[in-house]
Amino acid sequence: MKAHTIPSTLYICEICNNAENNKTYTIEEKMYRTGDSFIYFKCAKCGCLQISEIPSDVAKFYDSSSYYSLQPKNKSRNLVIIRDWLKKQLFSYYLENKNIIGFVLKKIYNDPYYWFPKKKLNFNSRILDVGCGSGGLLRQMAEGGFKNLYGIDPFLKNNLQYKTAKGVIVNIDKKHLSEIDQKYDFIMLHHVFEHMSNPHDVIENLKKIMSEDAKLLIRIPTVDGYFWRKYKLNWFQIDAPRHFFLHSLESIRYILQTHGLKIENLLYDGIWSTFYLSEKYQRGLSMLSDDYSCTKEEKKTYQKKIKHLNLQGDSDQLCLLISKI
Numbered sequence: 001m002k003a004h005t006i007p008s009t010l011y012i013c014e015i016c017n018n019a020e021n022n023k024t025y026t027i028e029e030k031m032y033r034t035g036d037s038f039i040y041f042k043c044a045k046c047g048c049l050q051i052s053e054i055p056s057d058v059a060k061f062y063d064s065s066s067y068y069s070l071q072p073k074n075k076s077r078n079l080v081i082i083r084d085w086l087k088k089q090l091f092s093y094y095l096e097n098k099n100i101i102g103f104v105l106k107k108i109y110n111d112p113y114y115w116f117p118k119k120k121l122n123f124n125s126r127i128l129d130v131g132c133g134s135g136g137l138l139r140q141m142a143e144g145g146f147k148n149l150y151g152i153d154p155f156l157k158n159n160l161q162y163k164t165a166k167g168v169i170v171n172i173d174k175k176h177l178s179e180i181d182q183k184y185d186f187i188m189l190h191h192v193f194e195h196m197s198n199p200h201d202v203i204e205n206l207k208k209i210m211s212e213d214a215k216l217l218i219r220i221p222t223v224d225g226y227f228w229r230k231y232k233l234n235w236f237q238i239d240a241p242r243h244f245f246l247h248s249l250e251s252i253r254y255i256l257q258t259h260g261l262k263i264e265n266l267l268y269d270g271i272w273s274t275f276y277l278s279e280k281y282q283r284g285l286s287m288l289s290d291d292y293s294c295t296k297e298e299k300k301t302y303q304k305k306i307k308h309l310n311l312q313g314d315s316d317q318l319c320l321l322i323s324k325i
């Protein structure tokens with residue numbers, strides 16, 4: 001008797017349209033261990049691992065209580081002025097590579113904005129953070145001297161506004177990307193793109209609002225690499241069903257090219273804790289479980305290993321700086 005197999009044509013790659021030989025996987029929700037599971041498939045052509053169907057109730061898999069809290073801290077005005085001045089030195093370094101104080105701060109803080117496009121922007125550049133949450137990063141940037149900042153996030157409860165000591169206002173609105181029609185010089189998506197449905201529409205919308213010389217930053221998990229090979233379905237970054245698309249380098253290149261965009265620069269920026277969290281999942285634990293913690297030695301080993309994987313281009317996070325072709 002013939003075994004029941006689901007025809008592979010049911011699973012058509014949303015990135016490249018390939019329907020042949022796509023391999024399916026049943027993947028459980030592991031962050032909270034809700035007991036739900038989801039079918040993902042990996043495209044045999046472009047390599048993108050993707051959810052077969054976006055759950056209609058996906059919002060229930062987000063813990064909204066812990067998201068998006070922004071408590072302004074009470075600090076004396078003088079301290080705030082000094083702090084913001086130091087931030088400005090740091091960002092000046094990222095903008096021009098010249099500022100000595102900024103260079104020292106960068107060393108001390110271990111290159112906190114390593115993803116920043118060097119020598120491409122200035123303090124007046126129009127900057128958009130897509131999926132910015134409560135806008136913590138934009139707040140940092142406003143305090144550091146950037147004047148034209150805007151953030152959107154459709155999952156916000158309300159619009160937010162932040163004002164720096166120097167009177168610069170940052171608006172953060174509850175909005176979808178498709179509602180934006182102004183142009184920007186720098187658009188950033190920090191671990192957001194993998195949560196968005198209709199990736200071709202997203203890329204097209206992003207391109208539409210890029211100014212002629214704009215830079216687009218997309219930071220995503222990537223399936224090409226050590227973690228998928230070692231941990232497979234227990235790889236922490238699959239994060240079913242919240243991550244809809246886990247791109248390969250080939251699939252992200254393909255989708256960008258289709259819309260007239262190219263990767264100008266890329267680096268791998270995986271973090272050591274992915275080892276620890278994937279180990280937890282491998283033991284059948286939830287992300288928040290206390291039943292497994294890694295030793296200091298293990299942490300050191302993971303830190304060393306992730307550094308190596310990042311340099312080899314074999315870790316699980318990609319940081320892409322993109323421009324128009």
Ligand SMILES: [Zn+2]
Nearest residue numbers: 013016043046
């Ligand atoms: Zn594909």
